[in-house]
Amino acid sequence: MSVKVVCVGGGPAGLYLAVLLKRQNPSHDITVHERGPEGSTYGWGVTYWRGLLDRLHRHDPDSAHAIEASSVRWNEGVAHVRDRVTRQPGDEGRGIGRHRLLEILADRARCLGVRLEFGSEITAADLPEADLVVAADGVHSALRTRHADHFGTRIQEGxxxxxxxxxxxxxxxxxxxxxxxxxxxxxxxxxxxxxxxxxxxxxxxxxxxxxxxxxxxxxxxxxxxxxxxxxxxxxxxxxxGRSTAGADAPWPTFRTLTNRTWHRGNLVLLGDAAHTTHYSTGAGTTLALEDAMCLATSLRTHPALPEALAAYERRRRSDLLAAQSAARYSARWYEDLPRYMDLPPHRMFALLGQRHSPLLPYVPPQLYYGLDRAAARLEPLRRLKRRLGPSVARALQSRSVGTP
Structure with a gap:
């Protein structure tokens, strides 16, 4: 069954949702409204990791190939502390220009038959008729603000x-x-x-x-x-610098946004309109694209809209728990930065990588570093015991405690 979808906001979440819905059913009537002119996006580059790229390939190989081809890679981290430098291997990360990412998604949406309306500002008072209205209009979402009491919006300043x-x-x-x-x-x-x-x-x-x-x-x-x-x-x-008309004031503090619920009737929140996580985790764009994947899947597997929106919210709220916790502790690590800066650079860098830990703020940094290193040395033994199987592992354990 075809439906009419209006997506307010032409960022990564809104454009990718339009792509996925049109792929699922080419007869869907989908329009994306973006208040800015085409190509006027803010920001520089966004980061993502291999896991997201794998999911993009599963959901839409064409846009995934274009995104991968336009990305740069790295697999190391470097920390400069005073006049000392330490470099460590890490997970394979990728970066892509925000402008290029939006260009790829907009081109893909147009190829599939999605209507893109730039310079088109939609407010809560003049919503077009549609079966589904998607608020993908960012942290300052006008559609969400109109019903803030219903959504239970909460903003915490960093x-x-x-x-x-x-x-x-x-x-x-x-x-x-x-x-x-x-x-x-x-x-x-x-x-x-x-x-x-x-x-x-x-x-x-x-x-x-x-x-x-x-x-x-x-x-x-x-x-x-x-x-x-x-x-x-x-x-x-x-x-x-940005020097962009209408941009946020320079040097803002980060706003962590949460909502008690993500949908109201046929209106649903997506991306930053629904949630934000601190930029130091580099997960904002990834989470927005994953929102789009989840909502598209829920709409395909649940024919009734109320059930589809409820399933989307339930799944994404559960998936976000770990990311939101990591973001809170990451922001706190930087707020407590002087606590770690007298460590040798390689130790400070190691704890920088552990900044998502809920224990780290409460354990002296040198002690935490020692405990973390000890745990890392035990991990190979744990992996060996898992490979050997339960019976051999029990035998090894009995020998280690002196059982004849």
């Missing part, structure tokens, strides 16, 4: 201000840079997303921002100061 920048420096690994100033620490996360550009997110405490004068500097002054502070990793390359 502590640290940050700024999202681009740079002409192409990082060959996921790069962390920690700089100590007279006013406290300031740090950057950098990752490539094309052969010419990288993303560079800079964060610090409110005290450090005001002490450095970044709260009073105009964009050019702020970029010049940050280029001096991170000269050791930028290698003479420049930082690039």
């Amino acid at each position: 502590r640290n201000p940050y700024v999202w920048l681009g740079t002409t420096k192409v990082f060959d690994a996921f790069t962390f840079a920690f700089t100590e100033t007279a006013h406290g620490w300031i740090w950057a996360y950098g990752y490539g997303y094309s052969a010419e550009r990288s993303t560079c997110v800079v964060e610090c405490s409110p005290h450090t921002r005001s002490g450095l004068g970044l709260d009073r500097a105009d964009e050019a002054e702020g970029l010049a100061l940050l280029e001096r502070l991170f000269a050791g990793v930028l290698d003479g390359h420049r930082l690039i």
Whole structure:
């Protein structure tokens, strides 16, 4: 049975949902409304990992191949701490320009027959008639705000201000840079997303921002100061600001958004309109695309809309628990950064990789590092016992406690 779907918001979640629904049933009438002009997206590059790429290939191989071909890869992490550098192997990560990602998804949607309406702002007061209305209009969703009491929207402000920048420096690994100033620490996360550009997110405490004068500097002054502070990793390359009309104020604090429920009648929330997770986990775009996969699957397997939307919400809320917990602890790790900065760089970097742990804030860093290393040494024995099987494992255990 064909349905009419109106998707408000032309970000990754909205476009990918349109692609998936049109693939499931070419007779669906699907329109995506995006208030900005085509190609006017904010942001620089987004990150994702191999697991997402595998899921993209299963759901729509054509767009997955295009995304993979337009991505850069890395499999190492680098941390610059004061004048010392440590480099570690890691999972294979990927970066793609946000503009390029949206271009790929928009082209794929058009090829499948989805109508894309750019410069088309839809408000809660003038919703088009449709069987399903998808609010994919971001963290500031007008459709969600209109019914905020029903959705039970809750926004929690983070502590640290940050700024999202681009740079002409192409990082060959996921790069962390920690700089100590007279006013406290300031740090950057950098990752490539094309052969010419990288993303560079800079964060610090409110005290450090005001002490450095970044709260009073105009964009050019702020970029010049940050280029001096991170000269050791930028290698003479420049930082690039947004300078975009209608953009958020510079140096916001991160807003963690949750909702008590994700649907109301035939209106459903998708992506950042439903939830956000702290940028330090690099999961925002991945979670939005996974929302689209789950909603499309639920609509295919549940003929009745109420059951489909309930199944989508139930599944995604469950799947998000681990990601939301990791994001909370990751944000807290950076808020408590001075606690870790006197460790040797390789130990600090190891705990940076453990920042999602709920135990880490409550265990002295040196002790946690030692316990984590001891647990890692025990893991090969656990794997061996699993391969040997229960009976041999029990025999080994009985011998280890002196049983004859």
